[in-house]
Amino acid sequence: MEKVLLKGNYAIAKAAIKAGCSCYFGYPITPQTEIGEYLSEAMPALGRGYVCAESEVAAINMVMGAVATGVKAMTSSSSCAIGLMQETMSYAASDELPVVLISVMRAGPGLGYIYPAQGDYNQAVTGGGNGDYRTIVLSPSTVQDSIDLTYKAFYLAQKYRNPVILLSDGFLGQMMEPAVLHDYPYDEIDNSSWALTGAKDRGARQIRSLEVNQEKQNAHVYKLFEKYALIEKEEVSYEEENTLDADILLVAFGSMTRNIKAAARKLREKGLKVGTFRPVTLWPFPSKRLLELSETIKNILVVEMNMGQMTKDVKLAVNGNAKVYHFGRPTGKWVNVDEIVQATLNLGGVSYANI
């Protein structure tokens, strides 16, 4: 298929349509507004649902209501406004509803700033809602990934009846890059056993997150965790380069991956054996593979546009087997290739030297 030059946000919106998303509910916020803007025209033209909700809280609850009826639906937002949606994410996890949430990160904390950052790793991966729950988190690094992983988000949400977050960032959302808008590659999942489609010719169904009996509540959470264990077994996804002979591993997620790859190429030219690693699924996190890699690679530099959120997960994964350093800053200019090269050369020294 032909490549087209696409903005990251539009790529997500176009992919959502091709994935069969029937309803979009959203509330504008920079830097993700193009998603809602595009869908405001495209969805009604296709006879599908579009609602510019009165607030983010309303938008995510509308998504929860829509997906409960068995259709595909999503919302998109950024940072502080994703914060407002956390209550519903916890409910959707407990209700086992296939909510798809597109999160295009800007700077925080608080209202923060409209420029890109990667400071919502914790928010997406560990969630801000109450209780023991998990959301699947996918992290695109190119505009092509934004398409492919939007498809995957809808698929995994349906397959596991679980909320999925696509964690993009303001850089990737705003930039244009050639990509192929291919068709939705996954099979449709039959949801006729649970969807609330009206009780005609069958018994009534309930989807709820309230159990008034503690044993039932325990059983419910244990059942959720059996599902999470299955997801961790089946759905871990990562990308690695030149790790076989590497002494140093650069780790990044999202659009920062591009920069660690370029830095690794420069460092190889200088004679350093450097490999790169990028988790595609931030949850489930590729801990097992990182632990394997730490058998031979003893220095790991995690590069992220935040103060070390994924670094903590890398440390947990390698469990003391390798030294793990963080390099990054909260927002602003993306840490560039030369800075990463320099930080790698200075490994073991001061890890916040760039601030």
Place this chain on the structure above:
Amino acid sequence: MEKNIIIAGFGGQGILLTGTILANAFMLENKNVICCPCYGAEMRGGEVNCEVVVDDESEVCANKSEADIVIALNQLSFEKFITKLKKGGTIIANSSLVKMCKPRSDINYVFAMISEKAKELGDIKTTNMVSLGLLAQIEKLSLDTLQNAVKKVFASKSQKLLNLNFEALKIGSNCAYQS
């Protein structure tokens, strides 16, 4: 090799469109390219810029770094982006709106009356296309590919408008300049 091109000027001069067309042209040549329009609290008449980063071999970085080439269509962007040029880089300035001066000695200058050329063609709105033609002349880009990129981006526009833009590209590619 990665090459970073910044196009800058007033809001309304077609800066983002120019970036989009240039990025499409690189795409048509099967190069890795990204195009990063500035965003934020921008307004009509304010400063707008767009970065196009191209790489022959590998994936382009998420980078907003020093530029190899700057196209400055007004005085403000000339002053702002001349500081972002790499040593040995080139600034293409629209001397219809930019004062001819050379504050740095370690870069190359290309001064051309870009807006005048567009006016001579009959539409000042083609200033951006003339500048793209001039870039093609300096950087030895294929005019055919640029024309194809215009076709792609202007798919829904009339042949008349296409022809006007082709003509503007051609004028830019033959345009005399002072260095």
